[in-house]
Amino acid sequence: xxxxxxxxxxxAVFILGSIYRVTRWFTVKVGPDAGQFAVxxxxxxxxxxxxxxxxxRKIFRLIGAFFFRIIFQGHIFKKDPLRWxxxxxxxxxxxxxxxxxxxxxxxxxxxxxxxxxxANPYLFLRNLFGAMVLLGIVIAGYRRLxxxxxxxxxTSQDVLALALLSILLFSGFLLExxxxxxxxxxxxxxxxxxxxxxxxxLEALQSYWAEYYGVxxxxxxxxxxxxxxxxxxxxxxxxxxxxxxxxxxxxVSYPISKIIKPVGVWANSIRLDLILWQIHxxxxxxxxxxxxxxxxxxxxxxxxxxxLRSLEEYGALQQASRITRRVISLDACMNCGQCSLHCxxxxxxxxxxxxxxxxxxxxxxxxxxxxxxxxxxxxxxDFNEGSFICTACYRCTQVCPAGINxxxxxxxxxxxxxxxxxxxxYQQVRNGIASGRPDPQSGRESAAAADxxxxxxxxxxxxxxxxxxxQCGTCTNxxxxxxxxxxxxxxxxxxxxxPQQIVNAYRLGITNRVLNSKMAWDCFMCFKCQExxxxxxxxxxxxxELRNRGYKELKEPLKGSEGFIGECRIxxxx
Amino acid sequence: MVYSFFAGCKIPYFLPEYGDSALALLxxxxxxxxxxxxxxxxYPVRDIDFQSFLLxxxxxxxxxxxxxxxxxxxxxxCFGSLKFVEHYLKQRGAIKDQINAxxxxxxxxxxxxxxxxxxxxxxxxxxxxxxxxxxxxxxxxGLKVAVHxxxxxxxxxxxxxxxxxxxxxxxxxxxALTGAESVFWSMSTECCGNPQWDKNQKLALKQxxxxxxxxxxxxxxxxxxxxxxxxxxxxxxxQPEVMPQKGDRIIPAVLISQLMGLSIGLEAEDIGIxxxxxxxxxxxAGS
Numbered sequence: 114x115x116x117x118x119x120x121x122x123x124x125a126v127f128i129l130g131s132i133y134r135v136t137r138w139f140t141v142k143v144g145p146d147a148g149q150f151a152v153x154x155x156x157x158x159x160x161x162x163x164x165x166x167x168x169x170r171k172i173f174r175l176i177g178a179f180f181f182r183i184i185f186q187g188h189i190f191k192k193d194p195l196r197w198x199x200x201x202x203x204x205x206x207x208x209x210x211x212x213x214x215x216x217x218x219x220x221x222x223x224x225x226x227x228x229x230x231x232a233n234p235y236l237f238l239r240n241l242f243g244a245m246v247l248l249g250i251v252i253a254g255y256r257r258l259x260x261x262x263x264x265x266x267x268t269s270q271d272v273l274a275l276a277l278l279s280i281l282l283f284s285g286f287l288l289e290x291x292x293x294x295x296x297x298x299x300x301x302x303x304x305x306x307x308x309x310x311x312x313x314x315l316e317a318l319q320s321y322w323a324e325y326y327g328v329x330x331x332x333x334x335x336x337x338x339x340x341x342x343x344x345x346x347x348x349x350x351x352x353x354x355x356x357x358x359x360x361x362x363x364x365v366s367y368p369i370s371k372i373i374k375p376v377g378v379w380a381n382s383i384r385l386d387l388i389l390w391q392i393h394x395x396x397x398x399x400x401x402x403x404x405x406x407x408x409x410x411x412x413x414x415x416x417x418x419x420x421l422r423s424l425e426e427y428g429a430l431q432q433a434s435r436i437t438r439r440v441i442s443l444d445a446c447m448n449c450g451q452c453s454l455h456c457x458x459x460x461x462x463x464x465x466x467x468x469x470x471x472x473x474x475x476x477x478x479x480x481x482x483x484x485x486x487x488x489x490x491x492x493x494x495d496f497n498e499g500s501f502i503c504t505a506c507y508r509c510t511q512v513c514p515a516g517i518n519x520x521x522x523x524x525x526x527x528x529x530x531x532x533x534x535x536x537x538x539y540q541q542v543r544n545g546i547a548s549g550r551p552d553p554q555s556g557r558e559s560a561a562a563a564d565x566x567x568x569x570x571x572x573x574x575x576x577x578x579x580x581x582x583x584q585c586g587t588c589t590n591x592x593x594x595x596x597x598x599x600x601x602x603x604x605x606x607x608x609x610x611x612p613q614q615i616v617n618a619y620r621l622g623i624t625n626r627v628l629n630s631k632m633a634w635d636c637f638m639c640f641k642c643q644e645x646x647x648x649x650x651x652x653x654x655x656x657x658e659l660r661n662r663g664y665k666e667l668k669e670p671l672k673g674s675e676g677f678i679g680e681c682r683i684x685x686x687x
Numbered sequence: 688m689v690y691s692f693f694a695g696c697k698i699p700y701f702l703p704e705y706g707d708s709a710l711a712l713l714x715x716x717x718x719x720x721x722x723x724x725x726x727x728x729x730y731p732v733r734d735i736d737f738q739s740f741l742l743x744x745x746x747x748x749x750x751x752x753x754x755x756x757x758x759x760x761x762x763x764x765c766f767g768s769l770k771f772v773e774h775y776l777k778q779r780g781a782i783k784d785q786i787n788a789x790x791x792x793x794x795x796x797x798x799x800x801x802x803x804x805x806x807x808x809x810x811x812x813x814x815x816x817x818x819x820x821x822x823x824x825x826x827x828x829g830l831k832v833a834v835h836x837x838x839x840x841x842x843x844x845x846x847x848x849x850x851x852x853x854x855x856x857x858x859x860x861x862x863a864l865t866g867a868e869s870v871f872w873s874m875s876t877e878c879c880g881n882p883q884w885d886k887n888q889k890l891a892l893k894q895x896x897x898x899x900x901x902x903x904x905x906x907x908x909x910x911x912x913x914x915x916x917x918x919x920x921x922x923x924x925x926q927p928e929v930m931p932q933k934g935d936r937i938i939p940a941v942l943i944s945q946l947m948g949l950s951i952g953l954e955a956e957d958i959g960i961x962x963x964x965x966x967x968x969x970x971x972a973g974s
Contacts, residue, residue, distance in 0.1 A: 463789060505700060537885065600897065641838075
């Protein structure tokens with residue numbers, strides 16, 4: 114009763130959850146071009162593409178991807194055999210356990226007429242599959258803990274996934290061990306397959322099973338009588354051996370049963386086997402219900418993503434399907450961290466400390482961003498900064514084992530942020546918008562935060578860098594920006610300052626007043642001014658300093674406003 | 688001769704033909720290239736945070752130093768950034784130590800034993816003008832090329848030490864030995880406009896159009912680039928409909944590695960020259 118209620122409940126949650134996840138593929142909008150497609154269009158387009166692929170030669174590409182990437186995971190093997198061993202062990206172990214153990218009544222029993230869960234090879238294989246998962250979990254845990262960078266990338270979801278899997282697995286092994294030592298289970302089997310009335314034969318069988326099958330009896334049979342054991346063997350051969358192999362084949366559970374053995378009588382008296390049975394099944398059901406919302410869903414979503422990747426590489430996706438593809442991408446990530454380990458701008462994350470610079474974290478933020486509602490651990494300004502520091506180098510897309518097209522996600526989210534989000538940080542600085550975060554460094558681990566050190570541009574604080582300026586105007590004369598503005602004022606508008614005037618602002622100690630000047634932000638950084646300067650003033654690098662300080666003020670607007678009044682370096686010059 | 692090849696972030700997705708053609712060209716002259724997993728050169732964050740810029744650059748230098756190879760990059764912005772970091776840190780021991788401290792946890796260090804080269808210098812100095820000239824099998828005839836020098840390799844000259852910053856000649860020499868004529872144009876050493884593309888697009892386009900018109904007036908058929916960003920600007924952003932002055936596309940751009948590649952007989956497909964530039968260049972090829 115309890116069993117069927119919980120099972121049906123879990124199944125219902127699983128089915129509804131899965132439907133919810135798949136429905137979201139067609140309703141969530143990612144990217145500025147997503148709004149133009151109605152849900153109906155996206156479903157219809159996906160259906161059409163599916164049909165057209167299934168009945169074209171591209172089907173072979175899909176079949177290839179299915180076997181090579183989804184079943185064998187060859188693309189992971191090529192990159193890192195250990196990672197492959199970890200993943201393949203868990204994947205194959207779980208899959209085989211689900212098919213031939215959890216669904217044994219449906220599948221195994223129909224495939225093999227001699228199927229008994231207690232007979233070999235089923236007994237042995239169940240342990241083997243479990244051991245495979247165990248091996249995978251151990252390697253996964255070791256990898257997450259031993260690699261400093263991977264450890265940092267791990268989230269509570271990753272820990273939870275490994276923990277749940279471990280509990281499920283160990284409850285299974287313990288259950289089998291509990292059943293091995295269990296006298297009640299023995300009695301039940303006797304009732305089902307032998308004659309419980311024959312007390313002489315029963316005693317013999319008890320001694321045989323106590324000796325060779327590890328059963329613990331409250332009233333222990335005499336194991337020093339070889340004749341009794343011999344007699345037991347006869348009974349065993351007649352009634353039991355046909356469908357019950359020696360538990361030594363259960364090479365994980367049997368050693369565990371040896372550990373239970375000393376307390377076997379007590380364990381049997383409280384029916385430990387039944388308690389473990391309930392725990393194991395409840396764990397399974399909990400897992401089933403949690404599956405659509407956990408990273409285990411990637412078994413399904415990553416497979417879909419890998420299939421799509423094999424089509425996408427050949428430009429087979431329609432535009433509406435590309436939007437749908439983005440949502441599937443967000444779903445398919447299991448936070449393995451490969452993208453972040455190979456990210457081109459990872460060193461910049463080290464200096465700035467914003468986790469959104471790393472793709473695996475940023476993808477999580479993008480998931481929250483597209484929901485368009487407040488979420489925990491989501492900072493729009495950080496997500497925005499991370500999005501624009503990305504150089505779209507394509508490497509994360511190339512290394513992603515789930516075939517996620519991260520490149521498309523980043524280009525789409527950059528566009529969307531520029532149009533309707535906070536926009537590119539430099540646009541904010543140019544327009545004098547401060548994002549309003551009084552304490553940007555709180556809770557961050559960053560070498561830069563820990564030690565600001567001397568390596569910030571500080572020409573304004575060092576008069577020797579600009580004191581030699583004679584205001585000759587050479588910098589302005591060679592400046593292409595000045596020329597562009599001069600040639601077509603109607604189109605370009607008015608350039609507020611020239612490079613020469615920027616240097617003069619340094620001389621006057623009023624650099625804070627030119628932080629958001631057009632000149633500082635329209636500069637091409639072509640270094641012509643600096644190259645041609647007769648006094649070797651680092652004019653272009655001063656522009657960089659102004660921009661760096663502009664960004665800093667964007668992050669620390671409160672401190673910035675203090676500086677605005679505070680910094681007057683006239684005394685330095687005089 | 689062994690170099691570590693620094694493609695930079697934009698080549699793999701936005702301009703793969705530059706990577707392909709540069710590799711094909713260098714391989715053709717027996718230069719061995721290591722493929723290390725470099726990170727961003729730092730150029731895009733030089734605006735944002737100087738320390739990030741230094742760290743990103745220094746990590747690349749350290750990676751190459753670990754393999755005991757100099758870096759060769761086809762991108763002038765990558766080149767300029769890495770050269771600046773090298774120059775800056777060599778002069779400032781305390782900051783170098785600070786940056787090295789940030790690299791140490793992953794077992795990296797930069798002591799300044801290796802340096803950074805640009806594709807053009809490797810071709811001009813290492814392969815050598817004579818070897819290149821000897822390899823030319825399809826010299827161009829009557830092709831006029833406006834050499835776009837590119838800013839960040841040239842300037843600041845005391846940092847990059849690439850060529851004479853006021854009267855550069857390396858690039859011209861290389862173009863000339865393909866048989867093409869390098870025309871004189873007054874805006875040769877000016878910016879392509881790309882640094883403002885995602886900041887002030889109007890300005891980026893204005894600058895590009897001014898340059899391209901100047902090149903056209905000098906009689907050029909093509910602008911020749913040796914920088915990822917410049918080529919992206921002139922080939923991909925140069926769309927007549929977005930230009931300040933409407934009209935036809937002014938002139939197309941070709942990469943130096945493609946121009947040289949064609950002249951030494953590499954296949955157009957292998958060096959990523961697409962139509963219609965391929966046809967246009969073929970018309971001048973003297974094979």
